[in-house]
Amino acid sequence: MHLSFAPLEGITGYRFRNAHARWFGAADRYFTPFLTPNQTYKFTSREKNDVLPENNTGLTIIPQLLTNNAEHCLWALDVLKNQGYDEVNLNFGCPSGTVIVKRKGAGMLTDLEELDRFLDAVCNGFSGKISVKTRLGLQSSDEFPRILDIYNRYPLSEVIIHARVQKDFYTGTPDLEAFSAALSACRHPVCYNGDLFTVSDYERFCQTFPTVERVMLGRGWIANPDLGNQIRGKGTLDKTRLRGFHDELYTAYRETLSGETPVLFKMKELWFYLHCLFEDSEKVLKKIRKAKRLRDYECAMNEMFDHALIADAGYRPVK
Numbered sequence: 001m002h003l004s005f006a007p008l009e010g011i012t013g014y015r016f017r018n019a020h021a022r023w024f025g026a027a028d029r030y031f032t033p034f035l036t037p038n039q040t041y042k043f044t045s046r047e048k049n050d051v052l053p054e055n056n057t058g059l060t061i062i063p064q065l066l067t068n069n070a071e072h073c074l075w076a077l078d079v080l081k082n083q084g085y086d087e088v089n090l091n092f093g094c095p096s097g098t099v100i101v102k103r104k105g106a107g108m109l110t111d112l113e114e115l116d117r118f119l120d121a122v123c124n125g126f127s128g129k130i131s132v133k134t135r136l137g138l139q140s141s142d143e144f145p146r147i148l149d150i151y152n153r154y155p156l157s158e159v160i161i162h163a164r165v166q167k168d169f170y171t172g173t174p175d176l177e178a179f180s181a182a183l184s185a186c187r188h189p190v191c192y193n194g195d196l197f198t199v200s201d202y203e204r205f206c207q208t209f210p211t212v213e214r215v216m217l218g219r220g221w222i223a224n225p226d227l228g229n230q231i232r233g234k235g236t237l238d239k240t241r242l243r244g245f246h247d248e249l250y251t252a253y254r255e256t257l258s259g260e261t262p263v264l265f266k267m268k269e270l271w272f273y274l275h276c277l278f279e280d281s282e283k284v285l286k287k288i289r290k291a292k293r294l295r296d297y298e299c300a301m302n303e304m305f306d307h308a309l310i311a312d313a314g315y316r317p318v319k
């Protein structure tokens with residue numbers, strides 16, 4: 001099975017990916033959180049840093065773009081190609097309201113003629129590989145057959161399906177029936193994404209879909225950074241490695257972000273997921289979330305590491 005680390009904006013940037021790979025072994029591929037090419041024809045420094053080859057040494061990285069403008073997209077593909085990336089992923093899945101109103105992300109699924117024109121221009125203008133990460137539709141997965149007809153017209157290297165529709169955001173359960181229909185009808189390699197949080201989730205999925213060779217894991221792999229190894233039957237999560245991972249990431253944020261507030265913000269986001277690994281973590285998580293200074297954070301974080309680890313932990317949303 002090919003395991004891809006899903007992009008989570010604000011979390012799985014280059015510092016996270018490097019620390020993850022060092023302490024838990026690299027994912028087969030890491031997708032970057034979306035970069036947003038626009039009329040400035042410039043990436044922000046955050047975006048530049050995230051794809052800089054020297055910030056991603058030894059990792060297989062697929063940069064992801066969020067745009068509905070073919071010219072901006074082709075510019076970005078060219079810049080990325082010159083940096084050595086011969087494969088780029090297009091985001092047709094972001095459900096956020098501010099993205100949808102601009103007809104980007106899952107908003108690209110609103111007007112299928114526009115989607116067709118966009119893919120036509122981008123696929124004809126770029127010689128590298130293009131994959132898409134998509135939702136099943138906006139309101140209903142009944143929309144997907146028509147969307148897939150369009151994907152099937154272009155030489156995409158992969159279709160990654162987050163088996164939900166836009167209006168679900170991240171709630172409810174993935175629509176496996178619609179995924180199954182998509183799997184049969186798609187002429188490209190298909191990668192499944194959605195709610196594989198534990199080894200048992202993964203095994204159940206493989207039993208249901210024995211022909212699927214690619215899955216993408218997001219929240220579950222962040223909540224349990226050892227999930228990939230556990231899926232491969234060689235995971236041995238222990239606090240030493242987890243602490244090493246934490247400390248490397250914490251140090252990297254302190255060295256590269258200015259001031260305590262952005263560092264605290266990043267660490268709080270990480271613990272939103274990571275606390276799932278620890279027994280009785282709710283109270284300590286609250287302390288982490290309330291920390292206003294790094295020294296408060298360190299106290300709360302040390303207290304968290306005093307808690308026992310849960311053996312078969314998986315991501316669970318905070319109540």
Ligand SMILES: Cc1cc2nc3c(=O)[nH]c(=O)nc-3n(C[C@H](O)[C@H](O)[C@H](O)COP(=O)(O)O)c2cc1C
Nearest residue numbers: 006007008009033034133162194195196217218219
């Ligand atoms: C906070 C957050 C940020 C995300 N950022 C991105 C992103 O930049 N690009 C993208 O394609 N998907 C993004 N996603 C969606 C994930 O990549 C993934 O599709 C989703 O979490 C479902 O997979 P999972 O159930 O394994 O987590 C984001 C999700 C969350 C919760």
